[in-house]
Amino acid sequence: MYTQAMDIAAARGEDPAPGQVTDAGYQAEFDAKIDRGDFIEPKDWMPEAYRRTLVRQISQHAHSEIVGMLPEGNWIGRAPTLERKAILLAKVQDEGGHGLYLYAAAETLGVSRDTLVEALHAGRAKYSSIFNYPTLTWADVGVIGWLVDGAAIMNQIPLCRCSYGPYARAMIRVCREESFHQRQGYDLLLAMMSGTAAQRDMVQDAVNRWWWPALMMFGPHDAQSLNSGDSTRWGIKRITNDELRQKFVDATIPQAKLLGVTVPDPDLRWNEARGAHDVGAIDWDEFWSVVNGNGPCNQERLAARIRAWEEGAWVREAAMAHAAKSEARAAGGR
Amino acid sequence: MDRREWPLWEVFIRSRNGLDHKHCGSLHAPDARLALQSARDVYTRRQEGTSIWVVRAEHIVASDPDAKAELFDPAADKIYRHPTFYVLPDDVNHM
Amino acid sequence: MSVAIADDLRAAHVDYLLRLGDSALILGQRLSEWCGHAPVLEEDLALANVALDLIGQARLLLSHAGVLEGHGRDEDQLAFLRAEREFRNVTMVELPNGDFARTVLRNFLFTAFQREVMTGLQGSADAALAAITVKSLKETRYNLEHAAGWVVRLGDGTDESHARIQRAVDELWPYTEEWFAPDAGDEALAGAGIALCWSNTRGAWTDAVTPVLEAATLVIPAGTAFRSTGRLGVHGEHLGPLLSEMQVLQRTYPGATW
Numbered sequence: 001m002y003t004q005a006m007d008i009a010a011a012r013g014e015d016p017a018p019g020q021v022t023d024a025g026y027q028a029e030f031d032a033k034i035d036r037g038d039f040i041e042p043k044d045w046m047p048e049a050y051r052r053t054l055v056r057q058i059s060q061h062a063h064s065e066i067v068g069m070l071p072e073g074n075w076i077g078r079a080p081t082l083e084r085k086a087i088l089l090a091k092v093q094d095e096g097g098h099g100l101y102l103y104a105a106a107e108t109l110g111v112s113r114d115t116l117v118e119a120l121h122a123g124r125a126k127y128s129s130i131f132n133y134p135t136l137t138w139a140d141v142g143v144i145g146w147l148v149d150g151a152a153i154m155n156q157i158p159l160c161r162c163s164y165g166p167y168a169r170a171m172i173r174v175c176r177e178e179s180f181h182q183r184q185g186y187d188l189l190l191a192m193m194s195g196t197a198a199q200r201d202m203v204q205d206a207v208n209r210w211w212w213p214a215l216m217m218f219g220p221h222d223a224q225s226l227n228s229g230d231s232t233r234w235g236i237k238r239i240t241n242d243e244l245r246q247k248f249v250d251a252t253i254p255q256a257k258l259l260g261v262t263v264p265d266p267d268l269r270w271n272e273a274r275g276a277h278d279v280g281a282i283d284w285d286e287f288w289s290v291v292n293g294n295g296p297c298n299q300e301r302l303a304a305r306i307r308a309w310e311e312g313a314w315v316r317e318a319a320m321a322h323a324a325k326s327e328a329r330a331a332g333g334r
Numbered sequence: 335m336d337r338r339e340w341p342l343w344e345v346f347i348r349s350r351n352g353l354d355h356k357h358c359g360s361l362h363a364p365d366a367r368l369a370l371q372s373a374r375d376v377y378t379r380r381q382e383g384t385s386i387w388v389v390r391a392e393h394i395v396a397s398d399p400d401a402k403a404e405l406f407d408p409a410a411d412k413i414y415r416h417p418t419f420y421v422l423p424d425d426v427n428h429m
Numbered sequence: 430m431s432v433a434i435a436d437d438l439r440a441a442h443v444d445y446l447l448r449l450g451d452s453a454l455i456l457g458q459r460l461s462e463w464c465g466h467a468p469v470l471e472e473d474l475a476l477a478n479v480a481l482d483l484i485g486q487a488r489l490l491l492s493h494a495g496v497l498e499g500h501g502r503d504e505d506q507l508a509f510l511r512a513e514r515e516f517r518n519v520t521m522v523e524l525p526n527g528d529f530a531r532t533v534l535r536n537f538l539f540t541a542f543q544r545e546v547m548t549g550l551q552g553s554a555d556a557a558l559a560a561i562t563v564k565s566l567k568e569t570r571y572n573l574e575h576a577a578g579w580v581v582r583l584g585d586g587t588d589e590s591h592a593r594i595q596r597a598v599d600e601l602w603p604y605t606e607e608w609f610a611p612d613a614g615d616e617a618l619a620g621a622g623i624a625l626c627w628s629n630t631r632g633a634w635t636d637a638v639t640p641v642l643e644a645a646t647l648v649i650p651a652g653t654a655f656r657s658t659g660r661l662g663v664h665g666e667h668l669g670p671l672l673s674e675m676q677v678l679q680r681t682y683p684g685a686t687w
Contacts, residue, residue: 043396044399045400066465069464073464076464077458077674078675079678080678080685081687082454082484082487082488082491083488086485086488089464089484092464093473093478096474100361100470104359107342114339138687188687195685196684196685307466308465308467308468311528312469313337314587315472315529315530316364317586317587317590318583318586318587319365320338320340321586321587322365362469362471363471367578368471371574371578372471372472375478376471
């Protein structure tokens, strides 16, 4: 969910030129560790560009989890059974947990969570643009689980082996929990597909709306993906956007057939020679338009996050004030 | 308004009795009581724990990675500390 | 026991379960509104956990009520296909969340009450109810501890947080009266060893909440003549909109399975 955003920042030239090394010895040791497939840990020396790339990628990943709570959260109050309500609430809560693990991983690089959150609110940091689409029916909840979480898992599994220890460990925890999300989404859709015609229509409609945005989650085509070189070398990114996208399509199409839905791509067909599906052209104009703030829900999503943060300021402050009072009392009592 | 960030706490969980507490992540909390509660809510949602420790991150004293060579390399040649160093007759080699 | 008395007792028994179950459900529904909007990420997870506990309790209690009622209604039919007047939750839990102070104060007052009731139900002659409360009591103890911590933090925090939570105390306190009003159904059930009279929990509840409110430097308001009546099925204006949101899919697509 984050790889695309990472590429974007680089494409816009926000990134500093990598390789401003001051100490050749440290650099050589770092390179050797990377080449051996060793992990880099927080207090180890690392090139500034490596650190910055990680901060950007991990924090964008964290922001995506947090903003991603909103579209599905939209349906917790309307879940059609108590069991589905509990499942959805637990799932959205998990996304919050994933955001928390990831912020914690980013913080090991010497930047505070508040700083990262402020960058999001100021529009300096990105989050996955998939969450700028609205959830219009209950079927969207299932399709997000199936397609969006499915795509996210494809992206995330390789990161469990990424070179930065805290990120890799956070991703192991995230992936362990995330597989439940995809399964519950598919389970929800299976139930609807075995229901009434109106329910089946709802599912197909949701697939039609989410299919292309889900494919866009893997980011621009490899030829346009400027930042892949360093990230690949550093083991932050191990598989290219197009490879992951292909893998996702090939895994998903049989699932769609079993479910009884079609995907809205007239050009999609099995290519016997490649042993893979050929996919129609992705509308990258739409992608960039949503990335650049013009998606259906960009404003609302960010506004909701900012509101929660600002309306919570007095709570966070009060807790600190109480802690200070308690400490002072304890010190006075000694 | 006081906008200071809540302090960072490191979380250690014992997944079941008989095992050590193991570092599993961190979180922010204004005080120890809430740190412990949040650790429970954040890191044991799937029955991952039977016991939790939380420690203010700033109270952890860590070794310097630059001192890794002098701290840890000297143990490398003390191979006689390992049981496999000693080759015994087959009859007693399970010792 | 005559048939008429047995039927009356059964109706009171179902009502009793619905009062507990509906209160848990409606508060769970309210708390889940916080998901994604809490003051800090850690609290997002905490409030969701409380909501999940409450929804879980509601499922067990409503299922049991449905079985006892004997009309073949399951937890979902009870939750999604009853009209407002059939809900038996206490009025306090249906009120809008308001700010974080009001949210945690309500959790505190209500879970303290739940704890007293559940403790008294551990030995119920209704074995299913007793088993439900044994499980729920553990959750409730934790949730109470979490809420109590926040009441103290906010009450003894900044001037603003103190003012906010004192206002919440002033607004919510009158709704606690409903919990302790005498009730003929409760008394009949208590006589049969099935239930605990809610009105008998007042002393223990007061003893539990008072020290926390004092530590939080909060003032308990004087009593008023106000009485809410949600547990009798006569609610305030907020339950209707809550139910129309919660029930929308089941109402719009009758006969669909989800």
